Amino acid sequence: MRVILRDITKKFGTFVAVDNLNLNIHDGEFVALLGPSGCGKSTTLLMLAGIYKPDKGKIIFGNKNVTHELPKDRNVGMCFQNYALYPHMTVFENIAFPLKLRKMPRDIIEKKVNQIARKFHLDSLLNRRPSEISGGQQQRVALARALVKEPKILLLDEPLSNLDSGLRISMRAEIKKLQKDLGITTVFVTHDQTEALSMCDKIAVMNKGTLQDFDTPEKLYSQPKNQFIAEFIGNPPMNFLDVVCIREGDKVYLKGTSFKIELPERAKREFAQIQNGEKVILGIRPENLKLTSEGQNTVKGEIYVVEPLGRDKLVNVKIGTNRIKVIAPQDYNGNMGENVFVRLDMDKIHLFSSEDGNSLRMSA
């Protein structure tokens, strides 16, 4: 079922938790709500579930306005961060609870619960209490409980954040597969960008209650609309350098405290709106930087620290007052305090306004 949020605002007292949010989620899409802690992700999800009433705006499921409908009439399944299993019920009773409330006949309930329990490998745990099973098992029970009533929409609030890292990675794949198999419209809340990038069709990036952008992971990664998205998506995060734009004839330079580099044709077209003398922020991802010897269009810096990552090394380089991270091959052997030269892949640079942080790319 498609889900539309239109001009949704939610306040707690005078504090605006979600500010004028617009989202258009297609049927069967797997969407992530991504943002730092406290940005209003859970609040948004709870409004979708019907627990919170928006102060303003409309929520539409399919063609129906459900803004004023109670949670029990919305047919959504939800999985909470702390799983929220009923402590006084067994695993079986937990999963059966939504069906019992629908007054389904006993034998059908039993059949459905057993079926889904098998699917989630919970068969042998049906008689235990939630306190008697592991975190990963609890999480699967919570998922089973959310899905047993065959909801039209699945809401997941950081369902993986309480699992250990191995289990988290395997559950990522499981949930993605499950979502594709069921074709159920799913909204997935997370503050982990890797999770969002690897699992979801589209990502809504939020910050301080406002939507920053809603797009595919690739687009958010390659053409971030503002500095917040650029920094939040990608690991290790994007590097930023303060520069001034200088136009000399038909050439365009970016001038930093200790360097001056020329923009190639493509970048010049993309960022044609920048004025001569304008202060901008240059953004570039660690994988688009290379440590080389002195040459044209390189930036001189000093090695601050080297972090081996296993597959490669992350070299922290100090340039003027800025510090940047560069990915170097595993056999790189620079030492702390040495001078290095960094070459930028100028086709992969991003420029942001130093005033509002918005991207200065023309197409954006």
Add this chain to the structure above:
Amino acid sequence: MPQVKRNKRGILHSAPIYIFLILVSLPIVIAYLWLFASSFSSKLTLGIFPKGLTLNNWRFLWSEIKLGLTAFESIWPVTLNSILLAGSITILEVIISLLAGFALSRMDFPGKDLIMKTTIILHAFPGVALLIALFYVLNFINLLDSIMGVVLVKVALELPMATWMIKGFFDEIPWELEWAAYIDGCNKFQLWYKVILPQIKPGISAVAIFAFLAGWSEFIYSYTFLFSSEHYTLAVFLKNLIGDFRFLDYGLLAAAGLFYLIPVIVFFLISQKSLMKINFGGIKG
């Protein structure tokens, strides 16, 4: 087996502690023994050794007892009064503390902090200091010399503690549990009945047990506010048994005291498990 050896040494090591504990608790044990023995005998030798087995001391169960000028046909009406008092206190206290605890834990309203603070102060307030004021109040609302009057006073004084206890149980229920229940299809009533109540059941039984025991052993207010003998409770009755020292019948007193004790012991044995689960104000022990 090494374990047995350890046990032997353990006993040797802890022997002084046991002896100390036995010595300290000896007076209480002797007191209970005396109570039990003297209630079944006509005479005691050496303090606790009974002589002349008799059921005569328990005659209050089936025959008339004289207290000074008033005669009670038996102890049963008095017992009934005690049950009525303790029972009413229990029911009222559970209902009110449940509602108040819910409000204090789950709702936001102006003055909530103030209410919680005054609640604690109220609990610390010595009730005896209120005797005269309460006398006037009860007189004013025409509840003097009525069991319901004592019930109201007792409930009012016990309520802060009970409310805090219940609040602690509500505090431990995560909001997500309620939300999950709504999403699973509960209405408000089902949420309460199927999800919330089972979580706070230990709290309710704890409050009920404390309320009943407090009501059962209630003395000072019953003694002060109940004058007519048809309203006497067991505690007041016992006091009146002792009242006239010249004619004090120790055997009768012991038997009546034991009779007074039985419900408490039974109640405690039944409810032990629930009592163990209490953690005041949600602090895990």
